[in-house]
Amino acid sequence: MSYTPPDWWSLPFRGHSTPRWRIVRNAARCKKCDDVIESRYRHDFVYCKCGAIFVDGGHDYLRQGGDLAAIEDLHEVQEEPIEDPSSA
Numbered sequence: 001m002s003y004t005p006p007d008w009w010s011l012p013f014r015g016h017s018t019p020r021w022r023i024v025r026n027a028a029r030c031k032k033c034d035d036v037i038e039s040r041y042r043h044d045f046v047y048c049k050c051g052a053i054f055v056d057g058g059h060d061y062l063r064q065g066g067d068l069a070a071i072e073d074l075h076e077v078q079e080e081p082i083e084d085p086s087s088a
């Protein structure tokens with residue numbers, strides 16, 4: 001199974017639609033001020049220097065927003081070794 005990058009905005013990962021993927025980095029770069037911001041925990045809501053974009057959600061869900069044209073997505077995920085109970 002290959003990873004499909006999410007459409008943005010409040011995408012839950014753990015325990016929701018795509019539990020197979022674990023967020024290891026929830027970050028983005030602002031194309032306006034060149035600031036790289038990273039959300040490190042669930043309610044870590046971070047704006048870039050110029051305030052054009054934000055990231056939120058830490059490693060629990062991906063939430064990025066603001067000026068969508070200014071976002072360069074830098075998030076990273078790892079495949080989570082989840083046993084599928086239906087294949088047992």
Ligand SMILES: [Zn+2]
Pocket residue numbers: 030031032033034035048049050051052053
């Ligand atoms: Zn900025």
